[in-house]
Amino acid sequence: MTSPDLTSHQHTSPNLPRSSPAPQDASRSRWSTHSIAFRLIAVVLAVELVSSVLVILLSLGYERHTHFHAFDVMLHGRADSVLGAVQDAEDAADNVMLDEADLHLPADDLWEVWDERGHLLGRSPNWQGSGQGYTPEASDGFSKLTLGGHDFRLLREHGSRIVDPGEPGGGTLRHVTVLYGAPTSHVRRAIRRAVEFYAAGSLILLLVTGPLIAWLLHRGLLPLRQLAALASRVSVDSWQFDPPASARTTRELAPLTHAMESVLAGLEKAFVQQRTFVSDAAHELKTAVAVVKSSLQLVALKPRSPAEYEAGLDRALADTARLEDLVAKMLTLARVEGGIATASAATTPAACDLAASLRQTVSDLATVAELRRVRVNLHAPQAPCLVPLPAEDALLLASNLLLNALQHSPADASVLLRLSVESGSALLTVEDHGEGISPDVLPHVFDRFYRGDPSRTRSTGGAGLGLAICRAIVEKASGTVAIASQPGVGTTVTVRLPLAAPPADSPPPSA
């Protein structure tokens, strides 16, 4: 497990959140310290190791205790049997003696017996003696002794014997001291063997469970790896992200999976929209350029009269003006739409008076209306109607809507502009009495570059961006725009915008 890779890899910088790890890196980082699997395995093994050591230490203590306890009991027993061999010497002085004939003790053991007068009653043949003699002041207990390279545990025991208990006066009480020792080597060996058994067991357990845990963790982390593999396949060209069922049902991965899905779906939508816009814009621009180019080449196709040249140049100039208008509208749309992200942030949008913008638009477009012989009626309150739009955008919105209505109005018709304040929002309706829009076209009129019936819009020269710009402006200000139409009767565009706080008030509320 501690491969040389591990140490060498630690020197690399911890730049984990890489967008696309190289394949050969993947196998290396599997065992790097940044790997979750590695860390989990390391932690589990460390815990196992610590537990094993604890088990060994506990068993050592326990085995020591039980073995030495048994040993001590045995020593007591043997010392008692030595004491039992102290007998009446049957002499006049009522001395005691040791009857060794009845003693059957292990040859390795050491023992000696002293009486209260300091006489050595008996001693094991393999011992020179403790040299202590009769020690009534010393209490009973154990001590250690090393003899001939062997460790002995020595028990001191005091005993007494009554000589001639049948005599009057209860006989004579004689005290003796017994020292009994036995070698501890085999006890220690037994303890060591027991501990060795536990240690070996722990080691085997560690060796078996280590790989098992590694395998189980590897298996357990499979959903994560699958998710990562699928996520790494997502690219700008391929948005396909189909998370495995395991990633969805795993409690820890489900939030991540959902987040990735929603982010990818949103990104893809935005990306496709952008791509469609670029493609549509390219188509429109190329067509407009093709018109200009063909107009000029048509003039140059063959020698012509000055009048023909003049007419040709006029046409080419008109075509160029249309191209210019298209470019300007596209830039406007890009500006308005591009501002959405920043406007929704902390910046507070500028406010302007929509009623004033409408009045200015109506006067600006009066000549256009006159040319088309269309009456324009404006119903707007005199009081300022503040909406969260820059004045420039409000004018653009008003003029686009009015121009659209004028273009679709027959001669001698009228266009009605109405502005009112309803339940905290500004409501603007632009009503024309033109030919109307068919129901299958209606849902698309706000799409960029969409032209309804070509025979109608072509004649007005629209680029199909006017209403798209209107929608972008309104949506930027968190408003809504809707269109309703009845073929043959007319069309009504309804714009609803939130009211902006008056600038004289306390600091404007952050959006």
Next chain:
Amino acid sequence: MRVLLVEDEVRLADNLAAALRDGPGFAVDWAADGEAGDDFARNGVYDLVILDLMLPRLDGLSLLKRLRARADSTPVLILTAKEGKQPIIQLLNAGADDYLPKPFDLGELLARAKALIRRGKGAAHPMLRALDIELNTLEQSVRRAGTLVDLSPTEYRILEYLIHNPRKIVSKRELLEHLYDYNWEHHSNVIEAHVSNLRKKLEADLPSAPPVIETMRGRGYRLAAEAEQPLDLT
């Protein structure tokens, strides 16, 4: 030759139609959307279809597929503003004969249109030959036995059409359909007058030469066969 132009951009269509009429002298019909283009194409009188891809009501690719589905083999030249190779491969596989990306060069468009019409008639070279007549489709000039014959545009177009269809009886109606667009009044006696003038001009310097255009009474005209001429004379 008669060309169907399917293009929704009015100004571009105007310019293309003007160039096709002024340059090679084609008759041009214009359709502003896919469905109208399909209706026009059903007449089966066109020698070339110039087709824009992005069209209202019916897009260019669908129109092309409809055309080929009813075994219409009219050459189709696609005008496209789309990027990328895939749409082009798709177009050619759907039966398009050629394509031009916008913005295109008007001269190139005319050259490709002429080449496609020529190919559609089975001629690879811009110089057409029949009997002792040489017809240069680039210069729109005609020589008979090496001598330049001065023809009016309509006379030239009648001769070009007949040479493109050798030994085929071409009716006055067919000539009308292929030489004039819908903006013209249709009168078969106009054709008769032009054919008569064409015959006179072709045979003016060579009174003893065999006739180039045969009249099949009640059926139409036919370009005379080369091998049969000496037999008829003797």
